[in-house]
Amino acid sequence: MPTEKLSSRAIVIGGGVAGKLSARVLADYFEEVMIIEKDHKQDQPQNRSGVPQGLHGHALLKSGEEILEEFFPGIIDELQDSGAVSANFSRDLAWFHHGSWKIRSHSQLMTIQQSRPFLEYHIQKRLQHISNVHSIYGAKPLRLVLDAKKTSIAGIEYQTEEGKVEEIDANLVIDASGAATFTTQWLKKNGIATPPIDEIQVNLCYASRAYEHLSPEDRDWKGLLVYPNPPHQMRGGGMYQIEANKWMVTLFGYGLDSPPKTDKEFLEHAAILDHPSFFGAIIDGKPASEVNIYRFPKMRRFRYEKMENLPNGLIVIGDALCRIDPVFAQGMSLSALEAKQLEKVLKQATKHQSLEAISKKAHQEFQRVLSIPWLIASIEDFRFPHTTGNRFFGLSFLQGYIKRVMLACSDNQIVYEKFMNVLHLKAHPATLFAPKMIKSILFKTVTPRHNLDKEKVIRS
Structure with a gap:
């Protein structure tokens, strides 16, 4: 000081x-x-x-969490003591993306989950x-x-x-x-x-509601993500456990005429996601709030x-x-x-x-x-056909490579660890282009895995 x-x-x-x-x-x-x-x-x-x-x-990414703790020493413990949920990002998050589940492994990346x-x-x-x-x-x-x-x-x-x-x-x-x-x-x-101003028109809308509890079934995760697989699938959703033993459930869609507003529409949206696990988790759940809508028309940078x-x-x-x-x-x-x-x-x-x-x-x-x-x-949003904005040179190459990274995350723990660090803004994307990473990503045939129930958590 x-x-x-x-x-x-x-x-x-x-x-x-x-x-x-x-x-x-x-x-x-x-x-x-x-x-x-x-x-x-x-x-x-x-x-x-x-x-x-x-x-x-x-979500508070790990980089943000670390800065928050630096500014306010002890606040992460306070949040957890007050009800925030501690989670191992790789082990406790079930993530279906580009048609495949990411590997479930015990990583060093711990995060906290709570409402804003x-x-x-x-x-x-x-x-x-x-x-x-x-x-x-x-x-x-x-x-x-x-x-x-x-x-x-x-x-x-x-x-x-x-x-x-x-x-x-x-x-x-x-x-x-x-x-x-x-x-x-x-x-x-x-x-x-x-x-x-830099702008990219994405036409995103999302609908959220809190749940007292999800469907009464065993689950080995504290968060579930089912993301779109563009260009054919435009909808996705995420849910995670928050304070007071509640769950925050968010559905989103790109280029939709109207987001889900009613109980029925909320379930219908969930039912057509890229994997049935999301719908199964909420079909017999108990909502704790109304459906709230938010629209995000474009990315904008001054x-x-x-x-x-x-x-x-x-x-x-x-x-x-x-x-x-x-x-x-x-x-x-x-x-x-x-x-x-x-x-x-x-x-x-x-x-x-x-x-x-x-x-x-x-x-x-x-x-x-x-x-x-x-x-x-930008790389991900330009996968959707309705997205408009300045498409930069090399976009197609990067989209193809990043998709290979995503698919490699389904059975390569090292690749997923590297990707998680980039995702949490703790590492530069250049780390994904190291020679060993390129070999793991480009020269390995990846078979998408679709069954969540058969996933095993690797603990190390």
Whole structure:
């Protein structure tokens, strides 16, 4: 922790995962950190209106979990003590993908499973113990306040819950407001050009509900994934055990006219997935909530690092910066990785006791984090015929190779271990192209395996 603070105040717009983690980082470098949050304070784990996707399945990848523990030592144990479910990713997850089950083996990769409201609540409890972090709830940000030359941030203007308009000064503003970000509109109103945008239209929708219990049958897994096998199969689903002995069940589909909304439609969707195990797990289960719908029309990435006139002191993070297909469960972990990069640039700024070019440096670091997850999601999403966007050179080769990787994961534990590390954003995809990996993947005939009941868990 630096002995001398960079400045008197920093502001975070949005109190979701990205906002909370940003506030934790800023607390070490600013005398005061203010979180502007439009929702009310949560006194227990419950979904907020500002996070409509919170009612759906979420996963914290291992990279995100490790950063969370670094920022809040002991929080993983706290989550588990409060009901989060510990799982061995390979042993406890049954995953049917590209027509084959991935091998079930005891790996070194342990994860925790919980709902998003549960996770946010416990992060919030930890933030409340940091004396220089404060939240203004029920507040709506209205505009950015810039200096006279419109080259630097001077603060923001916001509306209180009572309707009063107030202005608060700051040398750094983090926009962590999510998909509903207003930053580009605010820049336009100040006559500032907006950043280039990368977009891939995926037309994804998903439906989720919690279950008190699944069908009364023996199972040796804590999570089940049945993914589409494009281009012919467009639907998939995932379920996993969460706190309070409940299960979160999410169904998703690409290019669907309408997601399942009723009990009957929910079961009908499950019944036509690529493997019957999913339907069998919920047909006699007991729902604990209504069916909730969420639509994700496109992946979107703002390229703020390419702007020459972005006001210094303005940083955009989390879903406000980049939204990647949520089926890949990378969102929360990417926010954590971005928070680590924010910490990196603030450490550098501390050496010079200056925030000069802080926005440019931060967004450059963020894009280094985002480039690989964006590539991975693009490779998979372009398998669906309705997906539109810029198809890059080498796409067909990568799609073919990655599919071979997926199939090799059905009976090659070493390949699956490597793939898991890439999936959890702990290793670069280049590791999948090492000579030994290429030999294992390209020169081995893989026979897809379809029967979950005959799978054996290998313990080592």
